[in-house]
Amino acid sequence: MRKYIDSFRYALEGIVHGMKTEKHLRFHLFSAIIVIGLSMWTGLSQTEWFIVLLLIGGMFAFELMNAAVERVVDLVTTDYALLAKQAKDLAAGAVLVYAFVSACIGLIIFIPKWWR
Ligand SMILES: Nc1ncnc2c1ncn2[C@@H]1O[C@H](COP(=O)(O)OP(=O)(O)OP(=O)(O)O)[C@@H](O)[C@H]1O
Numbered sequence: 086m087r088k089y090i091d092s093f094r095y096a097l098e099g100i101v102h103g104m105k106t107e108k109h110l111r112f113h114l115f116s117a118i119i120v121i122g123l124s125m126w127t128g129l130s131q132t133e134w135f136i137v138l139l140l141i142g143g144m145f146a147f148e149l150m151n152a153a154v155e156r157v158v159d160l161v162t163t164d165y166a167l168l169a170k171q172a173k174d175l176a177a178g179a180v181l182v183y184a185f186v187s188a189c190i191g192l193i194i195f196i197p198k199w200w201r
Pocket residue numbers: 107108109155162163164165166167169170171173174177
């Protein structure tokens with residue numbers, strides 16, 4: 086049991102560290118507050134809430150993983166290396182794909198409600 090509590094504590098430390106050091110994560114926190122506020126104001130169904138919260142949580146998870154990749158790459162080398170560039174750009178690309186899909190789904194959910 087102690088091992089699980091420690092793992093949970095380390096994960097929380099990771100989230101707190103990410104929030105302190107990653108400007109993109111702080112931007113996502115700000116965006117998440119706006120989106121949740123808009124969702125409450127608009128009035129979403131249970132399924133729509135499920136989708137919105139899944140997208141918000143996924144965005145945080147992707148950003149945290151991206152920050153982890155950046156650190157591992159910097160741990161391996163801070164010199165210019167093509168593989169280092171590719172690793173960071175691939176991780177950033179994954180975040181961008183998720184953000185784009187999230188924005189599209191958000192528009193599909195919200196626009197018909199606002200234009201009703
Ligand atoms: N060691 C390296 N070798 C080659 N290119 C690198 C290296 N480190 C970073 N880069 C390139 O510079 C870009 C920016 O890297 P950086 O580590 O500053 O991340 P970032 O995208 O600015 O993240 P953040 O905004 O969170 O600091 C990377 O996407 C990559 O293309």
